[in-house]
Every structure is written in C-alpha cells, then in structure tokens.
Amino acid sequence: xxxxxxxxxxxxxxxxxxxxxxxxxxxxxxxxxxxxxxxxxxxxxxxxxxxxxxxxxxxxxxxxxxxxxxxxxxxxxxxxxxxxxxxxxxxxxxxxxxxxxxxxxxxxxxxxxxxxxxxxxxxxxxxxxxxxxxxxxxxxxxxxxxxxxxxxxxxxxxxxxxxxxxxxxxxxxxxxxxxxxxxxxxxxxxxxxxxxxxxxxxxxxxxxxxxxxxxxxxxxxxxxxxxxxxxxxxxxxxxxxxxxxxxxxxxxxxxxxxxxxxxxxxxxxxxxxxxxxxxxxxxxxxxxxxxxxxxxxxxxxx
Amino acid sequence: xxxxxxxxxxxxxxxxxxxxxxxxxxxxxxxxxxxxxxxxxxxxxxxxxxxxxxxxxxxxxxxxxxxxxxxxxxxxxxxxxxxxxxxxxxxxxxxxxxxxxxxxxxxxxxxxxxxxxxxxxxxxxxxxxxxxxxxxxxxxxxxxxxxxxxxxxxxxxxxxxxxxxxxxxxxxxxxxxxxxxxxxxxxxxxxxxxxxxxxxxxxxxxxxxxxxxxxxxxxxxxxxxxxxxxxxxxxxxxxxxxxxxxxxxxxxxxxxxxxxxxxxxxxxxxxxxxxxxxxxxxxxxxxxxxxxxxxxxxxxxxxxxxxxxxxxxxxxxxxxxxxxxxxxxxxxxxxxxxxxxxxxxxxxxxxxxxxxxxxxxxx
Ligand SMILES: Nc1ncnc2c1ncn2[C@@H]1O[C@H](COP(=O)(O)OP(=O)(O)OP(=O)(O)O)[C@@H](O)[C@H]1O
Ligand SMILES: [Mg+2]
Numbered sequence: 001x002x003x004x005x006x007x008x009x010x011x012x013x014x015x016x017x018x019x020x021x022x023x024x025x026x027x028x029x030x031x032x033x034x035x036x037x038x039x040x041x042x043x044x045x046x047x048x049x050x051x052x053x054x055x056x057x058x059x060x061x062x063x064x065x066x067x068x069x070x071x072x073x074x075x076x077x078x079x080x081x082x083x084x085x086x087x088x089x090x091x092x093x094x095x096x097x098x099x100x101x102x103x104x105x106x107x108x109x110x111x112x113x114x115x116x117x118x119x120x121x122x123x124x125x126x127x128x129x130x131x132x133x134x135x136x137x138x139x140x141x142x143x144x145x146x147x148x149x150x151x152x153x154x155x156x157x158x159x160x161x162x163x164x165x166x167x168x169x170x171x172x173x174x175x176x177x178x179x180x181x182x183x184x185x186x187x188x189x190x191x192x193x194x195x196x197x198x199x200x201x202x203x204x205x206x207x208x209x210x211x212x213x214x215x216x217x218x219x220x221x222x223x224x225x226x227x228x229x230x231x232x233x234x235x236x237x238x239x240x241x242x243x244x245x246x247x248x249x250x251x252x253x254x255x256x257x258x259x260x261x262x263x264x265x266x267x268x269x270x271x272x273x274x275x276x277x278x279x280x281x282x283x284x285x286x287x288x289x290x291x292x293x294x295x296x297x298x299x300x301x302x
Numbered sequence: 303x304x305x306x307x308x309x310x311x312x313x314x315x316x317x318x319x320x321x322x323x324x325x326x327x328x329x330x331x332x333x334x335x336x337x338x339x340x341x342x343x344x345x346x347x348x349x350x351x352x353x354x355x356x357x358x359x360x361x362x363x364x365x366x367x368x369x370x371x372x373x374x375x376x377x378x379x380x381x382x383x384x385x386x387x388x389x390x391x392x393x394x395x396x397x398x399x400x401x402x403x404x405x406x407x408x409x410x411x412x413x414x415x416x417x418x419x420x421x422x423x424x425x426x427x428x429x430x431x432x433x434x435x436x437x438x439x440x441x442x443x444x445x446x447x448x449x450x451x452x453x454x455x456x457x458x459x460x461x462x463x464x465x466x467x468x469x470x471x472x473x474x475x476x477x478x479x480x481x482x483x484x485x486x487x488x489x490x491x492x493x494x495x496x497x498x499x500x501x502x503x504x505x506x507x508x509x510x511x512x513x514x515x516x517x518x519x520x521x522x523x524x525x526x527x528x529x530x531x532x533x534x535x536x537x538x539x540x541x542x543x544x545x546x547x548x549x550x551x552x553x554x555x556x557x558x559x560x561x562x563x564x565x566x567x568x569x570x571x572x573x574x575x576x577x578x579x580x581x582x583x584x585x586x587x588x589x590x591x592x593x594x595x596x597x598x599x600x601x602x603x604x605x606x607x608x609x610x611x612x613x614x615x616x617x618x619x620x621x622x623x624x625x626x627x628x629x630x631x632x633x634x635x636x637x638x639x640x641x642x643x644x645x646x647x648x649x650x651x652x653x654x655x656x657x658x659x660x661x662x663x664x665x
Contacts, residue, residue: 192387195354200401200448201375210400214391 036271044268046261051268060272069248070273073256077280080163080252081231084170085224091171092178092223093216099179100186114180116173125240128169132156132241159249162242166250169237174230178223185219186212214295221292228284232277253277304365304378304455304488305330306351312359313346313512321346322512323360333482333489337499338509339535344492345384347509348458351490352381364455380449381458385465386441388433394420394444395429401452419447422481439470446478450485459491463498475501496536500524508532525651530660533580533653539617542586542627544579545657548572553579553654555623564652565598567663576657583617585648586629593632598649604629609637618643 008015040061043054064070099109116124131138132155143149155165189212197207235254238244244255257277261270306328313321321343328334336344349355351362353374362369369377380401389397396403398416407415420426423443433441442462449457459478463471479502482489493499499506500520508515508523508531516528527533533541546555548571554560561579563571571577587593589601602622609631610617616634620627629645637643654663 190387192383192385193389195374196381196383196387196389196448197400198354198374199352199379199381200452201404203373203375206404210404211389 037275039268040272040275042268044266044271046265046267056268060269061276063269064272064276069251070256070276072248073251073253074277074280076163076251077232077234077253077277080167080170080234081228081284083167084174084231085227087167087171088175088178088227089220089224091175093182093220095175095179096182096186099183110180110183113176115176117176119173121173121236122240124169124173125237128165128172128237129156129241132165156242157246162246162250166238166241169241170231170234173237174227177227178220181219181223182216185216189215217295218292221288221295225285225288225292228288229281232281232284253280305363306456306488306490307363308347308351308360309362310360311347311350311357311362313343313350313355314358319358320512321350324509324512324514326507326514326517328488328490331486331488333491333502333504334507335491335493335499335503335505336507336509337493337496337535338515340494342509343512344494344509345460348381348460348490348492351456352379352458353377378455379458380452380454380456382445382449382460382462384461386433386445388441388444388448390433393430393432394425394436397433397444398425398429398447398451401448405452415451419451422450422484423447423477438465439474442466442474446481450481453485453487455488457487457489457491459489461493462491464493464495471498478502497538500536506536508535526662526664527580527653528662530578530580530655533655537582539583539628541580541582541653542622542625543655544623544625544627546577546579546623548575548577553577555579557622557624559602559623561602561647561652562600562649564649564654566650567654570665571654571663577663578655578657578660579623580653580655581647581651583628583630585651586627586645588618588629588631588643588645591631591633591635592646595648597651600647600649601644602647603642603644606637606639606641606643608639609634 039052041055041057042052043056043059044052095113099106099113102109119127130136132140134140134152134154134157137152137155139155140149140152143153153161155161193211193215194207197211202210233254234252235258238250238252238255239258242250244251244259253273254277257270257273260266260273306326308324308326310323310325311321312319312323324347326334336347338344346355350357351364353369353372353376357370364377364379389400392400395416398419399412402412402415416429417426420429423446425440425443425447428436428440428444433444436444442465445462462478463474466474475498478491482502491498491502503520505517505519506523507517510531516523516532518526523532523536527536527541530543533543544553544555546553546560548554548563549560550573551563551568552560553563604618604620604622606618606620607626608619610619611634614632614634616631616637618629618631618637620629631637655661656663
C-alpha cells in the first residue's frame with residue numbers, strides 16, 4: 001500500500017498532466033459505451049424515456065438468438081463482406097498492376113484512381129440508385145436501347161439483383177483503397193528476387209504467383225483489415241439505395257439495427273444487436289491481423 | 303556443353319549507348335572474368351547474357367542457339383546476384399529447391415539435390431532458416447547453392463563477393479575455384495577486384511567505358527598489357543608509368559634522367575617519339591635486396607621518400623621523371639627517408655606505350 005502511495009506521490013505531476021486527457025476519454029468514449037451496454041439489458045424505448053430503468057436482464061439477447069430476421073441480416077452481412085472484399089481485392093490488385101506498368105502519366109492515373117473515395121457514401125448511394133432505377137435508370141435505358149434486354153431489370157427490387165447492385169456500389173467506391181495499398185507494395189517491391197526467379201525458370205505468371213504475391217500479401221491484409229471494419233458496419237450506401245428493402249430483402253446488420261432503434265424506437269434491443277454485431281467486426285479484425293502478422297514474419301530480408 | 307558467344311553486342315538506354323559492340327567467345331567449361339572500373343558495363347553485359355536486359359544490337363549465342371529473343375528461363379543459366387537476391391519468404395531449403403520445383407522435378411529428386419548442394423557449401427545446419435536469419439556470408443553461400451542445384455549450362459556471377467569482409471572473401475574465392483573444378487561448367491564472373499580476376503580466371507576480359515580493352519590469360523594481361531589502362535588496372539601495386547621521349551635508345555624523362563629502351567623495343571622506335579615507360583614495382587629492387595634472378599639489369603640511384611614495411615618485404619616510395627613510383631625490397635632492412643639506394647631494374651620486363659594513343663609499342 002505504501003509502495004502504491006509512493007508511486008502516486010512520485011508521479012503526481014505526470015498524473016496531473018494527463019488527467020484532462022483521461023477525463024475527456026472517460027466522458028466521450030467510456031460513458032456512452034457503458035450507457036449503451038447498460039441499455040442493452042433494459043427495455044429502453046426512445047419514445048418512453050422512463051423505460052430506461054426497466055431492467056430486463058438478458059431478455060434482449062435471448063430474443064435476438066431466436067430472431068430469424070436478425071440472423072438472416074447477419075448472414076447477409078457476412079456474405080456481403082466476403083463478396084465485396086474479395087472482388088475489391090481482385091480489382092484493386094489488377095488496377096495496381098496495370099497502373100504500375102504505366103510509365104507516362106502515372107501520377108495522374110493515381111489521382112484519378114482515388115476519385116471514388118472522395119465522394120460521400122451517401123452521394124455514391126444516390127448515384128447508383130438512379131443509375132440502376134428500373135424506369136429512369138441509365139443502365140436499364142442503355143441495355144434496352146442497345147437491344148440487349150427488352151424488359152427493365154429490377155436492379156433494386158429483385159433479391160439477388162439488389163444484392164449485386166449494392167455490392168457494385170460498395171466495390172466501385174472502395175476498390176481504390178486496395179489499389180493504393182497494393183500499389184504502395186509494388187513500389188516498395190525489390191527487383192532482385194524477381195530477376196532471380198526469372199533466371200530460376202519462372203514464367204511471368206510464376207514470378208507473380210511465387211514472388212510478387214507473397215510480397216504483396218501484408219499490404220493486402222492491411223487493406224482487408226481496414227475494409228472488413230468498414231463493410232461490417234455498412235449502412236449509408238445500402239440505406240440510400242434500398243433502405244434494406246424491399247421487404248427486408250437487402251437488410252444488413254446495421255440497417256436492421258438502425259430500423260430497430262429509430263423506426264421501432266426499441267433502443268435497448270438495437271443496442272443488444274449492435275453488441276452482437278461487433279463480435280463480427282472483432283472476429284474479422286483479429287483474423288486478418290493474424291494473417292498480416294504471419295505474412296510479415298518472413299519479409300524481414302526484403 | 304555450352305559455349306557462349308557475343309558478336310558485336312550493343313546496349314543502348316534510349317540515346318545513351320553504354321556497351322559499344324563487344325565481341326567475346328567463351329569456350330565450354332571456361333572460367334571467364336569480366337573486370338573493369340565501376341560503370342564500364344560489366345553488369346550490363348552479364349545481364350544481357352542472362353536475358354535480363356534486351357540486346358540493342360548484335361547477337362548472343364549459348365551453345366549453338368542464338369538467344370537474343372529468349373527469356374531468361376529458356377536459357378538454362380544460373381545467376382548469383384551482387385546482393386544475393388534470396389527469396390525472403392522461403393526457407394533456405396525452399397530457396398535452394400525453388401528452380402527445381404518450378405521445373406516440376408520429383409520431390410525426392412529435389413530433396414536430394416538440395417541436400418547435396420547444402421553439403422558442398424556447408425549449409426546443412428541452416429536449411430530450415432529463412433534468409434533474414436542468416437549472416438552475409440551464409441546468404442552468399444545460399445545464393446551460390448541456388449545456382450548450383452540445377453546444373454545449368456552457364457553460371458553468371460555478378461560481384462558475388464563484394465559484400466563480404468576480406469577474410470571471408472578469400473575463403474569464398476577458394477570455394478568458387480573448387481566449385482568450378484567440381485561442377486565443370488562455363489562461368490562468366492564479374493568483378494572490379496583485379497585480385498579476384500587474377501586468381502579465378504582462365505581468361506580475363508578487361509573492360510573500359512563499354513569497350514573490351516584486352517582479353518587474355520591472367521599471365522598475358524599481367525605481362526603484356528595492351529595499353530596503359532590495363533597496365534595500371536591489373537597488378538598491385540599498379541604499374542609505374544613515366545612519360546618521356548626517346549633519344550638514342552634511351553627514354554629521357556622530364557627531370558633529365560633516363561632509362562635504356564627495353565631490349566624488346568630496341569631499334570623499333572624512332573628518335574623523338576613521346577612514350578610512356580612502364581614497369582612494375584616487382585622488377586625494381588635495391589641491390590642486395592633482390593630475388594636471385596638473372597637478366598638484363600640496369601642500375602639506377604633513387605632517393606627513397608618513404609618505406610612501407612609489409613613484413614617479408616617493403617614497398618619503397620620514390621620519384622623518377624617527376625612521377626611517384628614504387629619499388630620492392632626483399633629481406634627488408636629499415637630505410638630512412640631521404641636515403642639514396644642503388645636499385646636494379648629488370649629491363650626485359652619493362653614496357654613502352656605510345657604517349658598519345660596509350661597503346662603498347664610491342665610489335
Ligand atoms: N537503366 C539504365 N538506364 C540508363 N543507364 C544505365 C542503366 N543501367 C545502367 N546504366 C549505365 O550503364 C553503364 C554501365 O552500367 P553497369 O551497371 O553495367 O556498370 P558496371 O560495370 O557493372 O559497374 P559496377 O562495377 O559499378 O557495378 C553505367 O554508366 C550506368 O550508368
Ligand atoms: Mg555492376
């Protein structure tokens with residue numbers, strides 16, 4: 001005990017100096033977190049503030065376990081994440097490899113490549129909502145004018161077309177994150193192992209497969225980590241394009257949570273869903289981070 | 303069987319020509335060393351043989367096949383790079399076996415070939431490590447091992463020892479020489495270290511500014527350099543070169559002193575011609591400190607500026623014809639600065655070069 005006191009006394013000045021920062025963090029981060037965690041055990045409804053004190057234990061969580069809609073949204077989010085991340089990775093890789101080959105005007109290309117990231121996701125949502133609209137949409141009009149289709153494709157209505165459209169928007173917006181990070185990897189890539197591999201008998205494809213790709217993996221995993229956090233909480237693009245509908249056909253976790261919280265005003269229930277959803281983010285972050293560490297381990301000598 | 307033949311090979315980077323049409327015939331199993339100062343085009347030449355650089359003009363053949371348009375993988379060559387270029391994400395074993403794996407050889411064959419190579423190079427204990435866990439010398443040996451597992455037609459080495467300390471370099475030099483007698487393959491070896499060139503080569507190719515200046519065995523280039531550049535480049539210390547003009551079978555220097563025209567050249571050179579008189583430190587020795595050798599000797603008195611004792615011999619620094627020159631003293635005794643010693647010059651081992659063209663005047 002006396003040792004603890006001594007530590008306090010000796011470090012009084014540093015403690016005093018960082019205390020404002022600690023205080024701010026407590027107020028801004030920890031309190032809301034604790035509050036939302038608490039509400040997930042209550043029957044809190046936004047329109048009836050007094051229900052905040054209505055402690056119902058694990059009931060919210062038990063309900064979620066048996067809530068088919070929630071688990072469908074959960075599964076759809078995982079599917080969405082898998083599709084979006086893999087395609088973004090493939091397109092980003094392709095884009096980076098192409099841009100890396102350009103010798104003239106590469107800077108300009110790199111800047112252009114960043115454009116989709118500069119738009120607000122809400123605007124991207126609107127843009128694709130109108131592109132894919134079945135009566136006035138540019139895509140349907142173009143397809144029909146060219147005689148490729150005769151009837152409008154229900155891009156935002158059909159279950160799978162809507163999934164495709166949303167994924168398309170998401171991928172359009174964020175492929176450049178992969179492209180930029182992979183391009184950074186390509187710039188940092190040493191030339192020697194590539195030449196050694198060529199001499200060792202590799203075709204261009206084999207050089208890519210055995211030398212370039214392993215070198216790029218850490219960069220890809222960094223992008224994956226960032227993007228998995230992003231996509232697991234996808235909300236704005238989806239909400240603008242389909243609002244999770246029609247009839248819940250494109251409901252993802254966070255559109256469902258938002259609806260529960262604000263349309264149904266069931267804040268306690270929504271917070272419980274959010275805590276379950278966060279497990280997903282934590283899992284993906286942990287998974288990609290572990291992959292990243294594995295891939296980086298051997299690159300010490302590059 | 304693989305001869306390597308370069309015919310009028312040119313390399314241009316845009317408008318800049320860095321290799322100006324070189325011709326070189328390398329015999330099967332020959333150990334050829336390309337040597338020259340930095341930037342003279344050695345690496346570029348080697349990389350053109352490897353197929354890592356395009357050839358702007360001319361023809362390269364390996365065996366009886368013109369390889370101008372062949373990618374590196376179709377040339378059956380191995381290359382050791384200056385900074386090793388190991389695959390960092392693979393273990394030593396995988397590094398060594400990589401080319402065999404790409405060639406789709408059976409796993410047992412690969413294991414055996416890798417174990418053999420590791421045995422030759424003393425890498426057996428290191429097989430499961432990654433390159434990051436190796437010292438420079440060990441990485442160098444892995445790079446070498448990666449080259450030898452595949453029994454290529456030609457080995458290409460680009461300054462493989464330049465990153466090693468002096469002791470390790472000497473040791474590896476011996477290893478490479480042994481390796482060559484063991485695996486019997488054509489080797490093209492690039493270095494800027496003339497000692498490496500002398501000790502390893504069957505033939506030395508001396509390059510300068512993208513041209514080949516001289517091709518010959520180590521003894522030939524040492525004893526009969528074609529110009530002052532080769533004379534100064536090969537041998538340590540570099541050859542003494544003193545400018546003067548010929549007068550009545552003597553070369554007269556700017557300080558009025560003179561030396562007789564060496565016997566090989568007497569009667570061939572017109573009076574008044576500007577020449578460079580060249581001889582190595584090894585053929586100028588103080589009387590009483592020579593190696594017992596006979597020949598055409600010429601005595602000359604020299605004022606010693608400084609002596610550098612090396613133990614079994616000393617290098618004497620002195621001046622002649624306004625030039626700093628070096629002499630060698632066997633069984634050395636202490637020499638004080640300013641002391642005048644009578645030295646013997648082995649005239650038949652001296653050279654004359656044209657002062658303007660720098661070419662040797664030997665017929
Ligand atoms: N990609 C390139 N573009 C333009 N010039 C180049 C390029 N690569 C090499 N050079 C030039 O070609 C010349 C020969 O280069 P090279 O690398 O063959 O020299 P080197 O003899 O191997 O020298 P070192 O002993 O320093 O390795 C140099 O003058 C160099 O500047
Ligand atoms: Mg070089």
